[in-house]
Amino acid sequence: MRAAAGTALTGVAVAVTAGLVLAGGGATAEKSGEPGISTITARQLMKVTDVHQATGMTLLEGPVFGPDGDLLVVDVTAPAGEPKVLRIDVRTKRAEALFTDDDSVFTSAQISPADGRLYLTDLRAGTVDSISLEGDDPRTFFSGKVEGTVMQPDDLTFDPDGNLYVSDTSGHDDPAGPDRGRIVRIDRDDGTAEVLAGDLPAPNGISFDTGFGGLWISQYADNRIDYARLAGNGRSVTSLHPAVYVDGGRAQVDSTAVDASGNIYQMFHNRPGAEVFSASGEHLASVRAPVPDDGDYSATNLAVRPGSREAYLTVSGPSGGFVYSFRALGEGIRQSNGG
Structure with a gap:
């Protein structure tokens, strides 16, 4: 079952904190305690979702700006019949349902440069699906096994020709053996899939660098970011190494994004x-997002509006799903817009 596109959500528009200026990113920056590092305080733009009674949580992910300027997000834990893809007008601070179905678990969203459709990874089904930007015409782009194993697709990104690169996070929920993750390339024309790298510790975020010569891959089970250099045709990894180790404490790395400056x-x-x-x-x-003191919150992904430094962070926790805003260090490009 699919909700009609444009169905308004009740109570999702929440007034922004007084004084928020979107053009400036809605954030303040100050020096942190660590030399040379700034602390950017993001400001709450709006509440988008409440915790779902059926699933006990809400989790916003995959923010991506469409050509009309609206921000599209997925709610990973939305139950059947409730909005699984939402459209947000960040200027009027209103959200509406764009798409739902009975059984998907969408974990990311990205607009293809090849056909302009919104592509969605379904963690539960192991598929990559797509819908129109109007929220209709659902299609399954890829399903089945990849070299003998069904994926657990988490994030995705596109090369300039529209080929898909997907993080298969298999093993993320298996503390005894998480090194079963993969990076998978799916051809845009015939849908054939091939493994570019395997035996990875539950890869999550995936973004090209600014020159499309390699991929930044966040490894959920190891709290690090790897760099995978690609062959010229993008169909093989020529080298892969740990690039950044992240001090996460109890937190674990999730999605990644890259701005026009390569950050x-x-x-x-x-x-x-x-x-x-x-x-x-x-x-x-x-970047810090002040949240209610009622439990753990996650900030799993962001979008930087292409051509600007307006950044929007998806934050979820016991009080619901929110969008926060701040001023990014560099301008937004495809690699900081969805995935």
Whole structure:
């Protein structure tokens, strides 16, 4: 079953904190205790979802700006019939349902440069699906096994030609043996899939660098970011190495994003914020999202509006799912817009 596109959600529009200026990113920056590192305080823009009674939580992910300027997000834990993809107008601070179905668990969203459709990874089914930007015409783009094993697709990104690169996070929930994750390439034309790298510790975030010569991959089970250099045709990994080790404490690395300056934004499960690193591994900034003191919150992903420094962070926890805003270090590009 699918909800009609444009169905308004009750009570999702929440007034932003007085004084928020979107054009400036809605954040303040100050020096942190660590030399050379700034602390950026993101401001709450709006509450988007409440905790679902059926699943006991809400988890916003995969923010991506469409060509009309609206922000599209997925709710990973939305039950059947409730909005699984939402459209947010960040200027009027209103959200509406875009798409739902009976059994998907969408964990990321990205707009294809090949056909302009919204692609969604379904962690439960092991598929990559797509819908129109109007929220209709659902299709399954990829399903089945990849070299003998069904994926647990988490995040995705596209190369300039529209080929898909997906993090298969298999093993993320198996403390006895998490090194079963993979990076999978799916051809945009015929849907054939091939494993580019395997035996990984539950990869989560995946983003190209600015030159499309390699991938930044966050390893959920090892709290690090790896760099995978690609062959010229993008169909094989020529080298892969740990690039940045992240001090997460109880938190674990989640999605990644890359801005036009090449900076890497690392988001977290069980931490309401992000860390920003240069392509050479320097720790540049810490983003903090002030949240209610009622339990653990996660800031799992962000989008930087293409061509601007307006950044929007998805934050979820016991009080619901929120969008926070701040000013990014660099302008938004495809690698900081969805995935």
